[in-house]
Amino acid sequence: MAGILGNFKIGARLSGGFAVILLLLCILGAAAYFQASKIYDGTEQIADNWLPSVQSLGDMRAQANSIRRAALRSVLEVSAEGKQTQRKIHDDALTKMDSVMKAYDKLVSSPEEDRLNQQIKAAWAEYLTVDKQLLALSEAGESRFTEARALSVGNAAKTFATATDLIANSVELNRSGAAAARTDAQHTYQQAIVLAGGLVLTALLLGIGIAVVLTRSITTPLGQAVAVADRVAGGDLSGRITVDSKDEMGILLAALQRMQNSLVQTVSAVRTNAQGVASASAQISAGNHDLSGRTEEQASAL
Numbered sequence: 001m002a003g004i005l006g007n008f009k010i011g012a013r014l015s016g017g018f019a020v021i022l023l024l025l026c027i028l029g030a031a032a033y034f035q036a037s038k039i040y041d042g043t044e045q046i047a048d049n050w051l052p053s054v055q056s057l058g059d060m061r062a063q064a065n066s067i068r069r070a071a072l073r074s075v076l077e078v079s080a081e082g083k084q085t086q087r088k089i090h091d092d093a094l095t096k097m098d099s100v101m102k103a104y105d106k107l108v109s110s111p112e113e114d115r116l117n118q119q120i121k122a123a124w125a126e127y128l129t130v131d132k133q134l135l136a137l138s139e140a141g142e143s144r145f146t147e148a149r150a151l152s153v154g155n156a157a158k159t160f161a162t163a164t165d166l167i168a169n170s171v172e173l174n175r176s177g178a179a180a181a182r183t184d185a186q187h188t189y190q191q192a193i194v195l196a197g198g199l200v201l202t203a204l205l206l207g208i209g210i211a212v213v214l215t216r217s218i219t220t221p222l223g224q225a226v227a228v229a230d231r232v233a234g235g236d237l238s239g240r241i242t243v244d245s246k247d248e249m250g251i252l253l254a255a256l257q258r259m260q261n262s263l264v265q266t267v268s269a270v271r272t273n274a275q276g277v278a279s280a281s282a283q284i285s286a287g288n289h290d291l292s293g294r295t296e297e298q299a300s301a302l
Contacts, residue, residue, distance in 0.1 A: 014214065017210040017211070017214050020206065020210060021203065021206075021207050021210065024199070024202065024203040024206060024207075025203065027199060028196065028199045028200065028203065031192075031195050031196065031199060032192065032196055035188060035189075035191060035192030035195065035196075036192070038185075038188045043181075043185055049107060049109050049177075050174050050175070050177045050178035050181060051178060052107055053104065053107045053108075053109075053113075053170075053174040054171055054174045054175060054178070056100060056103055056104040056107055057104065057167055057170050057171045057174065058171070059096075059100045060097065060100045060101060060104060060120075060167055061164060061167050061168075061171075063093050063094075063096050063097040063100055064097060064124070064160070064163065064164060064167070065164075066089070066090075066093035066096075067090055067093045067094055067097060067131065068131075068156075068160050070086045070087070070089040070090035070093060071086075071090055071131055071134050071135060071138070071152070071156070072152055073086045074086035074087060074090065074135060074138045074139070075134065075137075075138045075145070075148045075149060075152050077138075078142075080139075083138060083139055087135065087139070090135070094128075097124075101120075101121070101124075104117065105117065109177075110177075112173065113170065113173055113174070116166060116169055116170045116173060117170065119166050120163060120166045120167055120170065123159065123162045123163040123166050124163045126159050126162075126163075127156070127159040127160050127162075127163050130151065130155050130156045130159050131156060133151060134148060134151050134152055134156050137151060221250065221252075221253060222252075224253060225252050225253055225256060228241055228253070228256045228260070229256065232256070232259070232260055232263065241253055241256055241257040241260060243257060
């Protein structure tokens with residue numbers, strides 16, 4: 001790894017290391033955003049679909065009960081005035097029921113829920129047919145009371161129970177959907193925690209690894225350069241300087257290598273010159289000694 005990194009400048013290595021760390025941070029942010037979006041989608045599904053559907057179905061059941069209760073009270077009322085009061089309550093609840101059913105149509109979100117909604121509409125239409133007959137018998141007076149009573153506890157009760165049971169089934173379907181969405185959101189949250197922890201740990205380990213590799217790729221050749229400089233400063237020019245990188249440290253070692261070679265050449269030249277001077281001095285000394293001897297011989301001859 002150090003040999004490969006030695007082919008790049010120190011600035012390029014540092015930039016690459018920071019780029020890798022920044023890339024990991026971007027990946028961590030993207031993963032967090034993705035998981036948060038999934039959690040938001042789940043909560044949005046609960047808030048905008050399942051819970052409003054349950055509320056709408058609750059309103060539907062409440063209005064159905066109001067309609068049924070007003071029809072039954074109309075049967076029990078003796079006076080025409082009382083029957084008219086119950087008829088008004090009945091019709092107001094019927095109007096609200098129509099609005100609630102139209103609002104619920106917009107909240108249907110699955111084929112199963114749509115199938116239940118169609119069954120609710122069919123069952124409610126069947127009940128309204130019987131309900132209309134019941135109100136007609138009730139408003140006919142005491143002479144039709146027995147028929148009205150038999151219809152209210154017979155076919156009217158049966159068709160009403162069928163419609164309300166279907167509404168209850170749809171409520172349960174939406175509650176199950178809300179529970180499933182909650183479970184999915186919880187599972188997504190747990191996945192997000194695990195993923196974020198894994199990415200943070202990976203970024204931490206990779207960051208430490210990058211720091212160690214970059215530090216060694218710089219300090220190791222720098223230590224070699226310091227050792228060479230100390231050796232040369234101590235007068236040792238016999239050491240071998242190896243240059244195996246092309247970065248700033250390699251350039252420094254190459255310069256130290258050239259400096260050592262230059263010093264070796266200089267010292268060799270000085271040594272050669274010194275040897276030449278010593279030889280010349282010896283020759284001059286020998287000549288002087290010979291001249292001195294001859295001079296003494298001539299003096300003795302005189």
